[in-house]
Amino acid sequence: ILNVEQSPQSLHVQEGDSTNFTCSFPSSNFYALHWYRWETAKSPEALFVMTLNGDEKKKGRISATLNTKEGYSYLYIKGSQPEDSATYLCAFYSGNTPLVFGKGTRLSVIA
Amino acid sequence: NAGVTQTPKFRILKIGQSMTLQCTQDMNHNYMYWYRQDPGMGLKLIYYSVGAGITDKGEVPNGYNVSRSTTEDFPLRLELAAPSQTSVYFCASSYFPGTDTQYFGPGTRLTVL
Numbered sequence: 001i002l003n004v005e006q007s008p009q010s011l012h013v014q015e016g017d018s019t020n021f022t023c024s025f026p027s028s029n030f031y032a033l034h035w036y037r038w039e040t041a042k043s044p045e046a047l048f049v050m051t052l053n054g055d056e057k058k059k060g061r062i063s064a065t066l067n068t069k070e071g072y073s074y075l076y077i078k079g080s081q082p083e084d085s086a087t088y089l090c091a092f093y094s095g096n097t098p099l100v101f102g103k104g105t106r107l108s109v110i111a
Numbered sequence: 112n113a114g115v116t117q118t119p120k121f122r123i124l125k126i127g128q129s130m131t132l133q134c135t136q137d138m139n140h141n142y143m144y145w146y147r148q149d150p151g152m153g154l155k156l157i158y159y160s161v162g163a164g165i166t167d168k169g170e171v172p173n174g175y176n177v178s179r180s181t182t183e184d185f186p187l188r189l190e191l192a193a194p195s196q197t198s199v200y201f202c203a204s205s206y207f208p209g210t211d212t213q214y215f216g217p218g219t220r221l222t223v224l
Contacts, residue, residue, distance in 0.1 A: 032210045043201055043215035044154070051210055089153060093209025098144065098169065103153040 002026055004092045006102035013080050014110055020076045021105040023090030027071035034091040034099065035064055035075055044089060047075075080109045113137050115216035117202050123222045124192040132187040132219050134202030142205045143185040144213065145169075145177065147198040154201065160185055161208070192223045 005024040013019045025033065032051045036044040048057040053068040061078045077084055087104040094100075118133045136143065141162045146154040156169030160179040174196060176188045185204075189196060202216040 043217050046212040049210065049212055095209065098156055098159050099209055099213065101154045103151065
């Protein structure tokens, strides 16, 4: 069973703070790493799909990096805003089974 | 493009009742998935399909059945509802299995009493 770990489980930051969280995944049989943003009472929305070691993706104030050799990805949010409050999910694809999701990091941004 | 649609949005069932959750996508995606959201546990895969006529079990298939007679539709059936099936159910689809974004439907909130 593939294990995808996300840390921290939850995070509270002040508006304007920058923050980051981690997704750890198996370093063998890597095909892709996904990040999704999931607001309460809504459905998950894709942020990034990353496939290459060293990949960096950016969307507005949110960016992500990928290290497939050591099995981790970081998601960064610069200058957090209340609307960034959500659960951030990562998901790992090994090529053999469907996506395996982590349990998520719940971010709360306090105004 | 409507994307992925799910019906109903909400449903309350009594123990032992049956129901079908509907899922339709209009993106011509080969791959479709059913997940359930358990508090603090993220998303658990129930069943998935790689194309019309082909389905396979995910992590938590017990108590559920699926069929895929067309590319567009992937219904999920609960035969004998149990309180443990109280959850929010999400359907998703993608063109490729893991290197392509998964698009999620709005979810069905099911309560079994």
